[in-house]
Amino acid sequence: MVIAARNCLASVASVVLILLLSSTCQAQLSSTFYAKTCPNALSTIRTNIRTAIARERRMAASLIRLHFHDCFVQGCDASVLLDDSATVTSEKSVIQNANSARGFDVIEQAKSAVENICPGVVSCADILAVAAKEASEYVGGPTWTVKLGRRDSTNGSPSLANRDLPRFTDSLDSLISLFGTKGLSARDMVALSGSHTIGQAQCVTFRDRIYSNGSAIDAGFASTRRRNCPATFPNGNGNLAPLDLVTPNSFDNNYFKNLLQKKGLLESDQVLFSGGSTDSIVSEYSKNPSLFKSDFATAMIKMGDIEPLTGSSGIIRKVCSRVN
Ligand code: HEM
Known part of the structure; x- marks a missing residue:
């Protein structure tokens, strides 16, 4: 009886410890996340995004929307960018995205430029968040400080995309x-x-x-x-x-x-x-x-905070459209 109670207490204590550890290990997003690991990340993304919008002004709108369609589906984890593969089910073909979501190539180009200077460091989810801010600023909208440190998902979720992306018929x-x-x-x-x-x-x-x-x-x-x-x-x-x-x-x-x-x-x-x-x-x-x-x-900024993967969750994709 006493031993059973002691065992029970011990397991409760370890559950509490695990919970405490996991909450303290969960890193917060921070605007200086890449200050040491990739100091030129933000300027590189900025140059790429501004070039793309200079080429086609509508791209500003498409990039803001892409960040939104990312964040509303299992959090801001770049799930929207993944293509179908043996292990991945893409969100690109759900009705709210099909023949409609745009800007994938622009994000991919920015990612490749960042990979050239700091391989494996900067997430696609962060590039989407920075791109949205750059896009707003370029076309006369507000600017803000983007929090960083999101990591990328290893899968998409078409069923959540279907459920969580709004429709033009919604009340x-x-x-x-x-x-x-x-x-x-x-x-x-x-x-x-x-x-x-x-x-x-x-x-x-x-x-x-x-x-x-x-x-x-x-x-x-x-x-x-x-x-x-x-x-x-x-x-x-x-x-x-x-x-x-x-x-x-x-x-x-x-x-x-x-x-x-x-x-x-x-x-x-x-x-x-x-x-x-x-x-x-x-x-x-x-x-x-x-x-x-x-x-x-x-x-x-609030939208960019939706359920990010941080710490050791998720991955840093090398190419935004597929898992490593
Ligand atoms: C409130 C619910 C919303 C609904 C039902 C909705 C629906 C739509 C629809 C149907 C389109 C046109 C897509 C097409 O014809 O291909 C569109 C475009 C767009 N949406 Fe929304 N939207 C909503 C909220 C948002 C939010 C929250 C954002 C950004 C934070 C956003 C950003 C945009 C932008 C910038 C475009 C133009 C995209 C482009 O030209 O490529 N929308 N939206």
Whole structure:
């Protein structure tokens, strides 16, 4: 009896010890993570990303979105970048990414430049986070200090991608609750959606909205968009329209002004201003561009903190599209 109790106490003590050790071993992200191991990492990534955006301005939007689609699926671990292989199931073919997520080559080129100077040190997940910040800065959006030290996953998760990446048909309640599961508030969600101030969407994502169904839409705006987006599926499915009709190449607060005028392109844009709980946040951002930009930066830092792999978890991939 006494021996059993003693054994039991001993195992409880070791469980507590293991828990304590694992929590203290879990490294925190830090902006100086590569200061000693790869001091030129950030400038190398910056040069590569700026070159790519100078070549094609839309790339800024695509890179911000790629970081988002990474972080929402099993954390910011570069899982979105993996291709299918014998051991890996890719997230690239889920409906929210297929024929839509872009920028993979740009990240791969930045990675290869960084591998040339410091092999095996800098993760693809960190390159995505830095790329998103560089992209925002380049097109007139806010800048922020990126926390670093994420490591890369060894697999993708199409089922989690399917479950956790939002859809343009989602209701306001679903969006608030989905972002909530990632530790992001409704305010963060609205600020982050403000990145639809740049970039493009395909006709298939806004057809239903411009041909009637859903939240109210400005009639002139709907008819302009119909010109390049035929009513019948799948005609013109891939035709592009700017998410922000006024200044699609600049990171500003016009996206929110559009919503006030019922000129949001996606249904999931317009639900943010359609008589619900986020109307007041949209109004605030439409009047106060600097508030929007500072909330956006704060929310991007929070998003970049979602469940990173740190310490000895995960790996540093040599090539972002496959495991070593
Ligand atoms: C709130 C839920 C969201 C939904 C339902 C949504 C949905 C979409 C859709 C359907 C597109 C167009 C894709 C295509 O046609 O190929 C798009 C584009 C885009 N999204 Fe979102 N999005 C959401 C939130 C976000 C967030 C949080 C970010 C970034 C932090 C973001 C950044 C972007 C950017 C920058 C583009 C343009 C990409 C490009 O031009 O390549 N979105 N989004």
